[in-house]
Amino acid sequence: MNKGKVYLVGAGCGDYDLITLRGQNCLKKAEVVVYDSLTDKLLLEYADSSAEKICVGKRAGRHSEKQENINEILIAKAKEGKTVVRLKGGDPFVFGRGGEEVQALQNAGIQYEVVPGISSAIAVPELAGIPVTHRNLSRSVHIITGHTAQDTLPENIREYAKLDGTLVFLMGLRKLPEIVSGLVTNGKNESTPVAIVSNGAYAKDSTVRGTLKNICQLAEQSKAEPPAIIIVGEVAGFDFSATIEKPLKNINVAVTGTHKLSSKLGRELMALGARINCIDYLSVKEYQQNTQLDNALQNIDNYNYIVLTSMNGAEIFIKRLRALKLDVRKLCNVKFAVIGSGTAGVLEKYGIFADIIPKVYTSVDLGNLLADTVKADERVLIMRAENGSRELTQILSDSNVSYDDVKTYDILSEKNSEASTITADYITFASSSGVNAFFESGYTISDNTKIVCIGEITAKALSSHNISDYKIARTKDVVGIINTIISDVKKRVV
Template identity: 45%
Template structure:
């Protein structure tokens, strides 16, 4: 009989992936099964192991494809299989998340579980819009009410709610906003009571509208505010305590594509400038550092005079293999190192080695030309890099008669789920970034004809001439190329473009 597993009910938070708790992050990184709903950020799914089983039980208002009873059965089934399961739930599991029902099912089945609280949108959405749920002299309490029940009817205690002096926060109430405001007015709540609606709070899609209890429903229609949204009623709704972060990209919405490591770095830089970021790690790394070719190359290290790296992934995977093979580092005593750019050099330094050569311009072409000038007759070069690395580097070495080994350490493959998320949100972006030719290729190979029109309204930004050439191959003639081929250079490129747009008549 299989040993029963462990189920964790993890609150995913209000939408921004960075608002997930550290404990939630740790559990996602080691789970075997993740069962998630539509309110959880898609970016959180990038934390789970690649071989983790992903089960989407998302429910959309008006078209419930999953009944709660069915969800309970799936959770119990995976627990009985002896799996380490994360049930990822938007917000907090116990704030209208039906987490209690799932726990009752687990208790009945005798499966161990743990609840990991999450930040609830009932507080966070308002906070990101500059609306505190309590404020001295205005509101000493707040009350969270569901705007959507299992039976499809509203609460029957509007008379009590209308008399409360604290802040009223309605979740899942967009489909009933006219009824909610109408009932509060009918029960004596002042028509001039401040009210606000915050849609997609804490995410790059966040929008808000403010008004009064009398006109907020009409304003929502006029501004086309959609669910998921939080309705806030009370004096605090007229306060504006929104963050005042000043940056060159304040309010700009940017989709960031690429591998996990680079997108995190670039997203951080863009956020520092005030941009709203959709971090889309649509490329996963396929690790070949344990291949027979890699093992043989490492065993023959003494035969090489130069190690040349064109990415941080190459550095990290190469030294991962070196450590796994228990190589004595003294073998590197005679070897010199060349890297394509500053970031790759920093990755090499973390492994304990200084760079001997970095080109002034961070391109593989300049790397090759500079390297050729430094090589002596008889030198042999090892190139640990991606499967689809630039042909320019090896062509230059070949034409100069230099002996080299082009070692494939990894490849990049598309994450189709993340790509679908990018395509779905294309109309939301002001800019979309690409960090490599392979990233461009993956994006366009899977792009549907119907989505191509959306691209015309977005400014595409790339790092490097090679990435730019790949965009042209797919018919893109208008795009920006960063002068410096780094994350910081790309940020500067977007800021410059934004400034130029603002001064245009």
């Protein structure tokens, strides 16, 4: 039998953290990820950066792949001996066509495993405060897809109308008038509670509540939009919504920068209730054939300090140590200087604790601290981006500090044909290069959007684009950005 394997993983519904632990572990070992557009793209962060990622869902106006083509992709990648994860929204077997994919894999002799996911049919109503069953009120739940013509045919609607339990229609918003008319015509009382949950299980979800008599009108007035789930039954009259208030509930934040940074900041903002739009138009290009870096690491005894100015640089440093099979014990006589808590945090994951962190997270403050600390007979190894701040090395040169400045990666701007005007409540910038790339890509910012940036250098870049109204985070890190937004939101509420 072929060595390749396919895992059909239910991604859960809505936000990325609703995936199961087993599904997350499958993603970590995947060599290929075949995913739907309805899955949260932050889930892809669980997969290794080297994993091939193939989107087969509707995206940017393109039609989704035909099921036959998806089956062929899974089989072809498995036959290459790859470990493949087929990441599916919700649960693979709840209107997910997972059964068809399993049959195709069986016919091709491919090993597979199915990992259950949290189905939107249960979770979306639940997160909106609606239990799909309730003792003595609704002892059954019926899941129906409103996406196909068959399920909204008059004869089928007639049977649904006779059911006493809860009716959950998935993907049925466009056929709402047909569903409502069919149920009422066939005996459902007009006073039966109905709820429509749009964008369920995301921070940006919205719920419209009514009855069969008025739900169509209410849906039109509220401009309910797909993806949406319709719940019909007495339980739709309940509102068991969470009462724990999150500080950024219903706040929209556009997060810019590299994918790694925007996803990290995005996850933390989402945990606080914010609605996120990650605009990750910057990419990190690691230098693969880097003889200067390899020589420096293999002769690490020549240095007294290692300087890292970003999380990207710290991760590349650790990655290269492993690739060269260099024991971390060789670093016992080397001190580490980093520009901020984020970079320090990357090192701490591997048991390395920074010796030098400036109080203000800037290249100037790091340079001044090194200039005051490094002795005349000591040498410094700097590992950073291609266009790293000249201020750092200028300060070291002026202070006669001996150093090697090794470039380990570059930040590239990706062209975006969908650039538009950002209308979120807030937009964040974490670097001057991010600011420049944002405007060069054709984006603009609405007058109602507040700008939050890291540090004076980033603020200076904003000023160069004629932006004068912005807030600078007190601490030059992700936490600083979050605290600045929370503080501003509190002022607006007051």
